[in-house]
Amino acid sequence: MNNFININGDCWLINANYVDVINGSVKEKKNIRINDGVISEIRDSLPENEGDVVDCSNVYLTPGLIDMHVHITWDGGNAPVRTMLEEGNYVAAIRGLANAQDSMKKGVTTIREVGSPDDTAIDISNAIRRGIVKGPNMIPAGRIIQCTGGHVPEVGIIADTSDEIMKAIRYLKAKGAAWIKVAATGGAYGPEEIGPVLYTQEELALIVKESHRLNMKVAAHALSEVGIRNCIDAGIDTIEHGAHIEEESLKKMVEKGLALIPTLSVYQCLAESKGILPQNIVDKAVMVVGQQKKTFKKAVELGVRIALGTDAGSPNYGPHPSVYKEMLAMHEYGMIAADVIRCATINAAQLLNNHSIGVIEEGRAADMVALKANPLEDLEAFGDIVFVLKDGNLV
Numbered sequence: 001m002n003n004f005i006n007i008n009g010d011c012w013l014i015n016a017n018y019v020d021v022i023n024g025s026v027k028e029k030k031n032i033r034i035n036d037g038v039i040s041e042i043r044d045s046l047p048e049n050e051g052d053v054v055d056c057s058n059v060y061l062t063p064g065l066i067d068m069h070v071h072i073t074w075d076g077g078n079a080p081v082r083t084m085l086e087e088g089n090y091v092a093a094i095r096g097l098a099n100a101q102d103s104m105k106k107g108v109t110t111i112r113e114v115g116s117p118d119d120t121a122i123d124i125s126n127a128i129r130r131g132i133v134k135g136p137n138m139i140p141a142g143r144i145i146q147c148t149g150g151h152v153p154e155v156g157i158i159a160d161t162s163d164e165i166m167k168a169i170r171y172l173k174a175k176g177a178a179w180i181k182v183a184a185t186g187g188a189y190g191p192e193e194i195g196p197v198l199y200t201q202e203e204l205a206l207i208v209k210e211s212h213r214l215n216m217k218v219a220a221h222a223l224s225e226v227g228i229r230n231c232i233d234a235g236i237d238t239i240e241h242g243a244h245i246e247e248e249s250l251k252k253m254v255e256k257g258l259a260l261i262p263t264l265s266v267y268q269c270l271a272e273s274k275g276i277l278p279q280n281i282v283d284k285a286v287m288v289v290g291q292q293k294k295t296f297k298k299a300v301e302l303g304v305r306i307a308l309g310t311d312a313g314s315p316n317y318g319p320h321p322s323v324y325k326e327m328l329a330m331h332e333y334g335m336i337a338a339d340v341i342r343c344a345t346i347n348a349a350q351l352l353n354n355h356s357i358g359v360i361e362e363g364r365a366a367d368m369v370a371l372k373a374n375p376l377e378d379l380e381a382f383g384d385i386v387f388v389l390k391d392g393n394l395v
């Protein structure tokens with residue numbers, strides 16, 4: 001592996017096989033030039049002037065992976081919220097940075113963070129952006145807007161009235177949030193019931209209107225049927241988890257261009273945590289898994305926009321990142337490998353309005369993952385990463 005040590009933002013990757021996520025195929029024996037962290041040229045002929053050259057004939061390159069649903073400050077142990085409260089917010093921020101860096105080493109070069117204590121993900125994101133520390137691209141939401149009796153209030157801003165909701169959105173915007181995350185229904189992790197709803201359709205519509213006015217999209221934690229329907233009617237940009245969604249609502253999502261971030265593997269994991277996690281969490285998760293299997297398949301059939309999100313950091317889910325587990329779950333629930341890879345790359349990039357990531361093509365950032373095997377033939381290839389590039393630099 002020593003020959004990769006020289007990758008430092010300017011080089012040629014020669015004889016490369018890379019996954020063209022747009023066409024769902026592998027482009028073979030291409031030569032990729034990286035300048036200042038950007039893919040500046042892709043061509044068939046070898047470079048005349050050697051310079052820094054890395055032979056990639058033994059690997060398959062994919063775009064850097066994007067995880068749309070992460071709790072970066074949580075540890076994925078049996079009680080991540082208790083650990084977070086015991087450690088305090090400063091340690092949570094340090095832990096979050098360590099998790100972000102571990103994620104990047106394992107191929108996740110972009111993270112949308114959807115719930116951290118005291119908005120610490122915004123600070124982690126700032127530290128990375130300012131070049132103080134290395135890390136993935138982070139798109140932070142800060143704390144989750146939720147009502148009294150909501151879902152994981154330890155990482156929430158409580159907002160019950162219209163005025164409080166508006167104030168919370170404006171506060172997060174001023175602090176540096178890039179997205180707004182709202183808890184539209186209860187969840188599996190917590191004492192509350194899943195449904196029917198925490199916020200009304202009118203309140204959700206207000207959240208969407210004010211967030212969009214301030215150039216932020218909205219992600220909603222939504223598990224109950226009526227809660228999800230309210231989110232869709234309100235125009236929530238990404239429905240997180242989305243247990244039971246009727247066909248009519250899925251069709252509405254297609255019409256409106258709204259996306260589903262299904263987070264399948266975390267609920268599989270919670271459902272299998274009998275004796276490890278409180279029984280009420282396990283029971284709620286078992287129900288969610290049954291509903292997600294049907295909903296996901298139908299959403300794929302109907303052509304709903306889907307992007308990959310994991311809920312990394314959640315209880316008993318294991319260390320960051322969790323993308324590999326989620327890819328296998330999406331495939332198991334009926335999605336072909338090429339589409340799973342799209343969900344973790346170009347689909348996510350489009351939802352983030354970021355046209356410089358998600359695809360290996362000229363003009364995009366040189367964020368790439370090198371695998372030993374062809375992931376289009378078997379997604380388990382993502383379990384065997386040879387190296388990762390972030391902005392052309394070896395991670």
Ligand SMILES: [Zn+2]
Pocket residue numbers: 069071114115311
């Ligand atoms: Zn979550």
